[in-house]
């Protein structure tokens with residue numbers, strides 16, 4: 161058996177004609193650099209805003225910049241505190257730290273693996289300015305509860321939807337609950353470019369305008385530098401690739417859900433914790449993360465049998481000392497870091513291959529549990 165963790169080649173082969181045409185159109189038209197005059201970027205921004213159901217989408221260079229620029233647009237600065245979950249990719253905390261603010265770590269709920277609303281208020285001080293719920297692994301955080309708390313305390317809510325394109329809660333899309341939300345189009349994400357790319361989405365015209373200015377050297381128009389900016393534009397080729405892929409996303413999400421269902425039945429009764437889809441949530445299964453006490457051993461045995469797995473992530477945010485965070489609670493995050501194992505999941509993965517992986521996990525989990 162040889163099963164990759166993701167198979168971007170299979171996806172490319174299925175839509176090669178669309179991608180090749182889109183990329184060569186950019187090259188023929190020389191519309192390489194992003195900004196409001198790039199028709200590929202403008203078109204993608206309109207299509208993605210429409211897909212998510214928000215008024216504004218601002219493309220940018222990657223999801224990490226999208227986080228940092230959104231926080232900057234919200235006025236987050238040195239001395240402020242921003243609440244983040246105990247388990248996420250480093251970007252969520254990195255963006256806060258780069259602005260001189262302090263990430264305040266609040267534990268995840270062990271079932272949804274997203275920030276636990278019941279623990280948020282314990283972390284709020286007079287310095288708290290914002291909350292960044294992360295829709296980890298493609299599962300939307302409990303946004304109704306989080307936005308209620310944020311409203312009560314006057315906090316800015318920035319959704320980190322980097323792993324959650326098309327996920328929803330109560331039938332409402334991830335990315336439409338907060339004051340703003342960010343997406344990453346890193347190649348392996350559910351909607352991936354062929355390089356780095358990201359976006360900020362919001363219904364707030366002023367946040368959108370500020371992020372757009374920051375991302376383009378602080379310019380409101382050419383040579384009018386209104387604020388200290390930077391270069392973090394979405395480029396034409398990435399926008400064209402994303403435009404070509406966006407129509408396929410609903411189908412890819414259905415296929416990911418099929419794979420997840422297949423894992424759930426294939427792993428029933430195996431001594432490990434399976435990921436859950438909470439009531440009211442629609443999971444888009446960016447990752448399928450099981451938990452086992454003997455994770456490293458199982459990972460090794462799977463590798464020897466040709467099955468690639470990965471860790472998301474081997475350290476909780478509170479265990480990354482570069483962030484100099486304030487830790488309020490992190491027990492479940494640290495446990496997920498020790499026990500989590502991401503199994504292969506991608507739209508093209510067949511039920512037969514999933515059954516093969518499940519068979520192996522069952523064997524090695526049982527053998528090493530003895």
Ligand SMILES: *Cc1c(COP(=O)(O)O)cnc(C)c1O
Nearest residue numbers: 222223224249251322344345346
């Ligand atoms: C991928 C990711 C990001 C950052 O996106 P990049 O485009 O890689 O900068 C941020 N947050 C989470 C949760 C992610 O998974």
